[in-house]
Amino acid sequence: MAAEEITERLMADAVTTIEMLNVALGVRLGLYQALAEGPADARALAKATGVHPRYAREWLEQQGVSGMLTVAADDDDPYARAFALPADAGEALLDADSPFFVGTLPGMVASIAEVLPQVAGAFESGGGVPYAAYGTGTRHGIGGLNRPMFRAGVADWVAAMPDIAARLSDGPGKVLDLGCGTGWSAITLAETFPSTSVHGIDLDEASVEEASGNAAGRGLDGRVTFALGDAADPGAGGRYDMVCVFEALHDMADPVAVLRSARDRLAPGGAVLIGDEKVAEHFTVPGDLVERLNYAISVLHCLPATRAEGTAVEAGTVLRPHVVRGYAEEAGYGSCTELPIDHDLWRFYRLDPA
Template sequence: MSTSTQSLTAPTAEAFLERFFSSALATAELMSAYLGDRLGWYADLAAHPASTADQLARRTGTNARYAREWLEMQSAYGILEADTASAPVTFTLPAGPAEVLLNHTSLAYLGALPRMFAASFRHLPELLDAYRHGGGVSWARLGADARESQSALNRPWFDTRLAPALARVADLHRPLGRPGARVLDVGCGGGWSTIALARAYPGATFVGIDPDAESVVMAKANAAALAVTDQTTFVTADGTTAPAHGPFDLAFAFECLHDMSDPVSVLSAIRESLAPGGRLVVMDEAVSYEFDGPANELDRFMYAASLFVCLPDGMSSDTPSAGTGTVLRPSTLTRYADRAGFGEPRVLPIEDFSFFRFYELIPR
C-alpha cells in the first residue's frame, strides 16, 4: 500500500464525481470479495482452474445463477481470467490474486479484509444511533467476521516477522531469551502473537489476556494445533487484571490499545504487573505524527477502520470512554503513558512491519 499523500483539496465537481464513482466500484469489488471468501468460491477456483459456473456451484453447494453473475463480475473487474472461446465460458483465478486472497502465510495476504467491513456494515442502524447519541458497537457484537479478520490479517506478520524483529532489539531479545522468563500479551486476540513468541523462545512462558471470550477460544485452539500449550496460558479478562497474573519480565500490547475504553487504567495495571527492570512494548498503527488535513493512504484507511470498527468498540463501554480510535498518534500515547506512570515512549527501530509502529515504555 502506498503511503504517499495526495492532494484531496477543493476538487471540481467533475473530478469529485469521477473519484466518488471509483469509490463505489472499489466498495463493490471489496464486498464481492467477501462473497468469494465466505462462499468458498475463491478457494474452489484455486483448486479447479478453468471452471464453469455450474461446476463451481455444484462443488461449493451454491446457486449456479448467482455463481455465474459473480464469476462474470470478477472477470469484469480483472480478478479472474475468463475463457470466452469455450462453451460454456470457464474462469480461472490467476496466481497473483490467489496469493492476496487465499495464501494465509503470505505477507501479501488481504483476503480476510472484507470481513471487517462486512462485520461493521451489518450493524449500520446501531452505528447511526451511536453517531447521533453516543455509545457504540462492541467487538463482541461485531462477531466472527471481525475477530477472524483481524486474526487472519495479522497472522502472517506475527508468524514470519515478529520474532526476528524483536531479536534485533537487544533490550527485548535478552529478557525473552532468559530461561524461565514470563511474558504478558494483552489483547492477544486469536493468539498468533503469543504463539509466534512462544515458538521463538521455548524457555519462556506466556500469558495471553483478552476480554473477548470467543477470541480466547480461538487462541487456545491455535496454540494446541501448534503444540505450544505447555508454554501458553490464555485468559478471558480485561487488561486491568494483569497484576493478578504477574509478575512479568516483559509485556506486549499488539494493536489493541486504541480499542480500549480506558487505556490509562490498562497501562497502569501492566506497569504494576512488571517485575523490576520489566518493560512494555506497544505495537499500534504507524499513522502520521499530527493531523494535517489531506493524508496518505495509510491514515485514510485507519480513519475508515476507526469510524466503522475501533472507535465504536471503544465507545461501547458502560463507563466513560477515552474515545481513542484507530488513529493513535504518538502524542496521545505519550499522554497516556505519562498518566500511567511510564516515561516517554521510545519508537523502536523496527521498520517495514505491515502498518505498525513499535514503542517501548519503561516505568518511571
C-alpha cells in the same frame, strides 16, 4: 475538490466497494478455495461448492471482468466458459501466512457495513457498539490481517530490545499479551522463543476461545494460555519479562489504566512493547492512504466499540505518538522510546518503569 471530481471519486469508490463485497462472497462460500484446485466453469464450480449454477456463472463473469480471475477456456455457452484463479490471487486470498494475505479483509468490510445502523444510532445517542456486535467478519478480519505480520515480524520487533530478547531466549521467560485477539501474537512469540511461556488476555469471549484452539492446534497448549479479562485489571499472577500490546491500545477504554497495570506486572528489568497505528505525527488535511484508512475504521468501528466499554479516554484508531507518550507518563513510566522498526502500518514503542 470540484463537484465533478467528487462525483467521479465516489463512483470509482462505489465500484471498488461493491467489487470487494463480491470478493467477500467468494471467500465466504469457498469459491476461491474450489478454484485453487484448478479452472472451473459455472457448473463445475456449482457442484464443488453447493451454490446454484446461475449464481456461479454470474460471479465467475464478474470476477473475470474485475480482473480477479482469468478465462481459462472461452466458449459460446456461458456455462461452459472456464475461469482460473491466478497464483498471485490465490496467495493473497488463501495463504493465511503470506505477507500479502488479505483474504479476511473483504469480510471485515462487509461486517462493518452490516452494523452501520447501530453505528448511526450510537452517533445519535452518544453510546457505543460492542465489539461482539461486529461478528465473525471483523474478528477474523483483524486476526487474519495481523497474523502474517506477527509471523514475519515478531522476532525483529523483540530484537529491537536486545536485553528483553536475551531474557526470552535464555529463559525461562514470561510474556503477558494484553488484547491478544485470536492469539497469533502470543503463538508466534512462543514459537520464536521456545523457552518462554505466554499468557494472553482479551475482553472478547469468542476471540479467547479461538485463540485457545489456535494454540492447541500448533501443539502449544499449556505453554501458551489465554483468559477472558480486562487488560486494565487482567488478574494475571506473577511477574513478566515483557508485556506487549499489539494494535489494541487505541481500542482500550482506559489506556492509562492498562499501561499502569502492565507496569505493575513487570519483573525487574522488564519492559512493555507497544505496536500501534503508524499515523501522522499531527493532524493534516488531506491525509495519506494510511491516515484515511485509520480514520475510516475509527469512525465505523474502533471509536464505537471503545465507547461501548467506557468513555475515560475515547482514543479512536488514530493514536499519535505524542498521545502514547502522554499515556506512558501518566501511567508512571520513566521513558517511552520509539523503536527503530521499519513497518508500513505500525509504530513501535518501548516503555520502561521509572
